Amino acid sequence: MEKKEKKIIFEKLTPYLVRNKLLDDHLEDILKVEKINKEDFYSLFPYQTKSLCTFFFNQKHIFIKKINKKKIINEKSISKKVALYLEASIVFLEKNKDISIFFLNFLILHPILFTKISISFANFVWNEISDTSVDFNYYSKRYILSKIYEGSLFYWRGSLNFNKTVIFIKKQINSLGLIGKVKANTKKMLSKLPIKSFLSKLDFMH
Numbered sequence: 001m002e003k004k005e006k007k008i009i010f011e012k013l014t015p016y017l018v019r020n021k022l023l024d025d026h027l028e029d030i031l032k033v034e035k036i037n038k039e040d041f042y043s044l045f046p047y048q049t050k051s052l053c054t055f056f057f058n059q060k061h062i063f064i065k066k067i068n069k070k071k072i073i074n075e076k077s078i079s080k081k082v083a084l085y086l087e088a089s090i091v092f093l094e095k096n097k098d099i100s101i102f103f104l105n106f107l108i109l110h111p112i113l114f115t116k117i118s119i120s121f122a123n124f125v126w127n128e129i130s131d132t133s134v135d136f137n138y139y140s141k142r143y144i145l146s147k148i149y150e151g152s153l154f155y156w157r158g159s160l161n162f163n164k165t166v167i168f169i170k171k172q173i174n175s176l177g178l179i180g181k182v183k184a185n186t187k188k189m190l191s192k193l194p195i196k197s198f199l200s201k202l203d204f205m206h
Helices: 002-018 024-033 038-044 049-074 078-095 097-108 111-128 135-159 162-176 186-190 195-199
Strands: none
Touching (some): 097 135
C-alpha cells in the first residue's frame, strides 16, 4: 500500500519536477494545490526532495531488473552483465528525460546523497548477478562500479545521447578491467575515469 501511495504522490508532483518548479521552500504550497495531505507526504518522503530523488532512483532498479531478466539469464560474461545493468539505467533516464535531468541537477548540489545512490546502485548490480567476492574485493568492486555509474550519468547528462553513453560505458569497463580480478591499485584505476572533465562542461542549472 505504501508503494502505491508513494507512486501516486510522485506522479502528482512530476509536472513540477519537469518544469523545475519543485523546491523545498515551496513544497507545502504545491502540496496544497495538488490536495496532497501534508502528514501523508512527510511520512512517505521525510526528507522532501531528497526522498523523492531516492524514490525515483529506486524505481530505476525495479525497471532495470524487469527489462534485464531474460538477458542476464543467457549472458555468461560478468563484464557484459554489468554493462547491461548500466545500459538499462540509461534507458530509464531516456524514458524519463526531464525528470532525470531535474534529479541529476539536484544530485550535483547534494554530493553525499549522490554517493549513497551510486553505492546503492553498485550494490544492487552485484547482488543481482550473485557476486561472491569477499573482503577487499567485495568493497572495491562496489566502489569502482559506483564511480563508473556516476561517470555514466554525468556523460549522459552532458550529451543527452544514449548511443554515445553506451559506448562510454563499455570503454570504461574494458579500460578498467573492472570485473573479475580487482587489484589493489584502486586509486590508479579510478584516476582513468574522466568524471571531472564532464563536470566542467555541464551547465546543471538548465
